[in-house]
Amino acid sequence: MESNAALHKQEFKAGHQLGLDHKKLGMWLFLSSEVMFFGGLISAFLHFKINTPSPAESALLDVALIGVNTFILLTSSFTVVLGLAAIQRGNSRALAGYLGLTILLGAVFLTGQVYEFKMLYQEGMTLQSSVYGSSFYTLTGFHGLHVLIGVVWAVFVLVNALRGRYAENEHGGVEIFGLYWHFVDIVWIVLFTIIYLV
Amino acid sequence: MKERNLFAIIVLSLVLIAVGYLVATSVDLSWLMPAQASERAVLVDRLFRFMMGIATVVFLIVEGALIYAVLRFRQKPGDESDARPVHGNNTLEIVWTLIPAVIVAVIGVYSYRVLTEVERVPDDPLVVRVISQQFSWRFEYPESGVSANVLHLPVDRPVQFQIESRDVIHSFWVPEFRVKRDATPGQIDELVLTPSQIGRYPIRCAELCGPGHAAMVSEVIVESEEDFQAWIEAGGVEVLDAGKGVPAGDKLPDDPLAAGRVVFTKYGCGACHTLDEAKTGGIVGPSLSDIGRVAAERLQGVNAVDYVRSSIVETDAFVVDGYPSGVMPNDFGERMTPEELDVLVEYLLSQ
Amino acid sequence: MSVNTAAMTEKVDWRKYFTWNTDHKVIGIQYLVTTFFFFIVGGALAMLVRTELGQPGTDLLDGVEYNRFLTNHGSVMIFLWIIPVLAGFGNYLIPLMIGARDMAFPNLNALSFWLIPPAGVLMIASFFVGSAESGWTAYVPLSVTAPLGQTLWAVSVIILGVSSLLGAINFVTTTLTMRAEGMGFWDLPLFVWGMLATALMILVATPMLTAGLILIALDRVAGTLFFDVAAGGDPVFWQNIFWFYSHPAVYIMILPGMGIISEIFPVFSRKPIFGYKAIAISSMAISVLGLTVWAHHMFTSGMNPALRIPYMITSMIIAVPTGIKIFSWLGTIWDGKLRFTTPMLFALGFISMFLIGGITGIFLASIPVDLHVHDTYFVVAHLHFVLFGGSVSAVYAGLYYWFPKITGRKYDERLGKVHFWMNFIGTNLSYLPMFLAGLLGMPRRVVDYAPEFTGVNQLATVGAYLLGLSTLPFLYNAIVSWARGPRAESNPWRALTLEWTTSSPPPEHNFDERPVMKIWPYSYGEVEVESEATGPVASAGD
Incomplete structure (x- = not known):
């Protein structure tokens, strides 16, 4: 069976002629469905924000705090790019360093979000206080969950990097993680715009 | 051979068009629908008949071709060879793309015209509030303050229903009026129609609303203007299951x-x-x-x-x-x- | 085309079907068998529902029980039978049809199967804690106040959505990257095209349902207010989200079926498929258009009246690509040399019954008519003609057609024909009267009805019993033939798609030789189809 599995890898040229790496394609497909998932939650948020506004509660949002948080998350995307560039040059140690930084930035973002939630709860804006509150926490909460999953994933990638699993021409794992992480960042930019800026 | 095929196709088409025309105009289809008790029922039924005519033709063409093929093109015993390979026919494919497109366009335009006609809000309608809740109907007449659980309507006078729900979604349906409208909690759903035939017709809830959904029925009594006024002046009369007067x-x-x-x-x-x-x-x-x-x-x-x-x-x-x-x-x-x-x-x- | 005799004599270890196995063929069989079990569960629920409706009054079930049974009937049939059984065909067939050794992500594939049994258990377990009782549509606010089982129902459907999503990722990736050498897009078997269109729809539509179900679950569990009208929640919003998924779901349930019968017609007509590209493109057209029609389920609800018009138009336009397919199939059998095997009969039955479902769909798309027939038995009849007359017929056609390939055995053709006729008569007897009931004024989902509907309901109930009975010859045939049927050769139907070039059943690695696409899959009449035997293809002649 081993030989057949090996053949499996090299043989099927038609697909490879398209220049498609199946893991990357799978990730892209997954992310496209994630776009629709967030699309659903975003449409819920916008629907209720427009039709059942809660000005008192939306005024509680701390744009400055979350602005800083947004900057932190964006920076973490940048560190992933730098990490990938490092391993493409074959520098495994630099990759590990950048991944560590990414994990740290992701954790700071999550801490900021938890802090924000705590403040808002103290002000009386909760999951049950209004439809606005319900949709706000659901939307940002599910994004936060995605960041958390990303941070955990980054830890696995970091462990692999430290074990020397990646090399100049063997960095698919980093790349796929990067796709996910950038996606989560892009979603946040959309959320930041519609929740905090508009 | 070709000539004969062409001839057969023309004859068949004429027959089919005749059948479709008959279904759409003169075949008795009244057994398919309940009585026509509103003006919109007449228009909706006309549209329905028109669509039945087209549907019958399409049905006959496809099922006819299917049955013909099954009878005519069965494998001859012992013939293991393949059939003559044909991959397609551009003319034919364009025809069977365009004709259905034209048909649905016609149905779409006709439907749109019927819709605007039946939903035109009349001047000065009789306003009736329909209040639904698990598992009962109540009807209020704001002009006279009367409230009842049987709907009374004067014949030939436009009515505007304002439909609301106190709990879950219900749907106000009178089959004889050919229309239904959901009662959605949190909003008022409007519906206009003009009853056109005196009689008693069922009101049924059409949206699953809980264990008593099937029992959420009432009755609409379409009566003469005088009878209706008398009923209003009596302050509304409860008659459902409970005797009269x-x-x-x-x-x-x-x-x-x-x-x-x-x-x-x-x-x-x-x-x-x-x-x-x-x-x-x-x-x-x-x-x-x-x-x-x-x-x-x-x-x-x-x-x-x-x-x-x-x-x-x-x-x-x-x-x-x-x-x-x-x-x-x-x-x-x-x-x-x-x-x-x-x-x-x-x-x-x-x- | 050599036969791998080693694989044929190899003893099948049945225990592997109960394990985490990454072989797409094992997973395919796991899917087919598991989902058929749920088909029987859903069918038993339907028998109870039809028995209750055999006469007016509430004799067998009360209002609560009835709503629970009908909710679970719909949910099981859609989420645990039709959608996953078609995924089962996709799993078994796509790698074989495109000449691959396995799916692109074998472990993910195993995961998508193993999500199904727990989700099914969860859905059925909900009976013991007060089952979901607001229909498979779970309209809010009814579904928010329903008993605990509704939460389990929501979780179950979310899990099944994830399973179908992972499967879709696998199908698309496999089809795009793992085709045999020489196989371009216009060489793909039409079943693969159907699955591709389906998978793309699943990717776009299913996450929307997941998001919506999360909102319902949160309302029930965490006290959020999305559907709490008093706090400004909006029941119509759920309908939008739900139908954004659930109308495409109809195409998710029919496109692979159309793919299956597009494989069957050419083989048993001994003719190339008529209008290959038109069929492939129309699948894609349906999958794109299908995403734009959802609000035709909401013509009677409080949506913006002006917005109904575009939805009416898009809904009607879908008739065009659907018509193209039907006419192309007719073009395929026209002037062919038809062999009336069981799969062919089911495929012919598919056209004749799906046609009725399709035509009545136009009535439902026309707003003025819909305002009368919406939420009535007319809709029940329509959807069963599409999903039972259509999808289930296609599933049966596929099960018979690939039975020799999957099991390496021949089924009994006589029993297959008995099954077909019971199924065909039962379907029409059961669902045709429902059109009349709906037009005359019988709402759907009622435990009781006015006495004037007794006749049509009794006909429908008799038809339903016939359908219930029709599974018996099938089950007997499948089980006995699988165990003791005569051995099938690798290509009993003399078909041209790649799965028939390997042994029956195929070896674990699918192909002994590197498959290269040399013959276009529908070149009947243009190439000599090799086969070891050209005798009768099933164990008993007709």
Whole structure:
């Protein structure tokens, strides 16, 4: 069976002629469905924000705090790019360093979000206080969950990097993680715009 | 050979068009639909007939071709060879793309025209509020303040319904009017129509609304303008299952038991509860046919009057085993006048 | 085309079907068998529902029980039978049809199967805690106040959505990257095209349902207010989200079926498929258009009246690509040399019954008519003609057609024909009267009805019993033939798609030799189809 599995890898040229790496394609497909998932939650948020506004509660949002948080998350995307560039040059140690930084930035973002939630709860804006509150926490909460999953994933990638699993021409794992992480960042930019800026 | 095929196709097409035309115009299709009791029913049925004509032709073409092929092109015994390879035919494919496109375009335009016609809001309609809740209908006439659980409408006068729900989504449907409209909590759904035929027709809930969905029925009585006015002036008359001539609203009969029965009917209790005396057969909630005896024995320390009264006002106070809680509407305390509540309790205890 | 005799004599270890196995063929069989079990569960629920409706009054079930049974009937049939059984065909067939050794992500594939049994258990377990009772549509606010089982139902459907999503990722990736050498897009078997269109729809539509179900679950569990009208929640919003998924779901349930019968017609007509590209493109067209029609389920609800018009138009336009397919199939059998095997009969039955479902769909798309027939038995009849007359017929056609390939055995053709006729008569007897009931004024989902509907309901109930009975010859045939049927050769139907070039059943690695696409899959009449035997293809002649 081993030989057949090996053949499996090299043989099927038609697909490879398209220049498609199946893991990357799978990730892209997954992310496209994630776009629709967030699309659903975003449409819920916008629907209720427009039709059942809660000005008192939306005024509680701390744009400055979350602005800083947004900057932190964006920076973490940048560190992933730098990490990938490092391993493409074959520098495994630099990759590990950048991944560590990414994990740290992701954790700071999550801490900021938890802090924000705590403040808002103290002000009386909760999951049950209004439809606005319900949709706000659901939307940002599910994004936060995605960041958390990303941070955990980054830890696995970091462990692999430290074990020397990646090399100049063997960095698919980093790349796929990067796709996910950038996606989560892009979603946040959309959320930041519609929740905090508009 | 070619000539003959062409000839056959032309003859067949003419026959099919004739069949379609007959279905759309003169074949008796009245058995497919209930009576036409509103002006929109006439228009909707005309559209329906038109579509039936087209549908019949399409159906005959496809099923006919299928059956013909099955009979004509079966494998000859012992013939293991393949058929003549044909990969397609551009002309044919364009034809069977364009013709359906034209057909649906025609149906679409026709539907649109019927829709704008039937939904045109008339000047000065009779306004009726339709209030739905699990599992009963109530109709209010804001102009006269009358409220009833049977819908009375004058014939040939445009009506505008304002449909609302107090709990879950219901759907107000009168098949003879050929229209339904959801009653969505939190919003008022409007519907216009003009009843065109005197008679009594069923009102059915068309959206699954809970255990008593099937029993959420009422009746619309389309009557002459004079009869309608008389009914309004009498303050609305409750007739559903409960006999005739009993005034409702604020004017309850003097006999408390008769009055209790009116209240029982007015609030649609029978949709969920069986009560032999009122000839209702609801099965969602417990039977009330001998509630007078049961109420006294049900719970120690609670007398019969308190038991029945609490069960109406605080609906989940004493839920009978085997029946779901949270199903019975919990606003009867606010909706009933104290007098109504008193006579209802008395009536129930007499059972 | 050599036969791998080693694989044929190899003893099949049945225990592997109960393990985490990454072989797409094992997973395919796991899917087919598991989902058929749920088909029987859903069918038993339907028998109870039809028995209750055999006469007016509430004799067998009360209102609560009835709503629970009908909710679970719909949910099981859609989420645990039709959608996953078609995924089962996709799993078994796509790698074989495109000449691959396995799916692109074998472990993910195993995961998508193993999500199904727990989700099914969860859905059925909900019976013991007060089952979901607001229909498979779970309209709010009814579904928010329903008993605990509704939460389990929501979780179950979310899990099944994830399973179908992972499957879709696998199908698309496999089809795009792992085709045999020489196989371009216009060489793909039409079943693969159907699955591709389906998978793309799943990717777009299913996450929307997941998001919506999360909102319902949160309302029930965490006290959020999305559908709490008093706090400004909006029941119509759920309908939008729900139908954004659930109308495409209809195409998710029919496109692979159309793919299956597009494989069957050419083989048993001994003719190339008529209009290959038109069929492939129309699948894609349906998958794109299908995403734009959802609000035709909401013409009677409080949506913006002006917005109904575009939805009416898009809904009607879908008739065009659907018509193209039907006419192309007719073009395929026209002037062919038809062999009336069981799969062919089911495929012919598919056209004749799906046609009725399709035509009545136009009536439902026309707003003025829909305002009368919406939420009535007319809709029940329509959807069953599409999903039972259509999808289930296609599933049966596929099960018979690939039975020799999957099991390495021949089925009994006589029993297959008995099954077909019971199924065909039962379907029409059961669902045709429902059109009349709906037009005359019988709402759907009612435990009781006015006495004037008794006749049509009794006919429908008799038809339903016939359908219930029709599974018996099938089950007997499948089980006995699988165990003791005569051995099938590798290409009993003399078909041209790649799965028939390997042994029956195929070896674990699918192909002994590197498959290269040399013959276009529908070149009947243009190439000599090699086969070891050209005798009768099933164990008993007709």
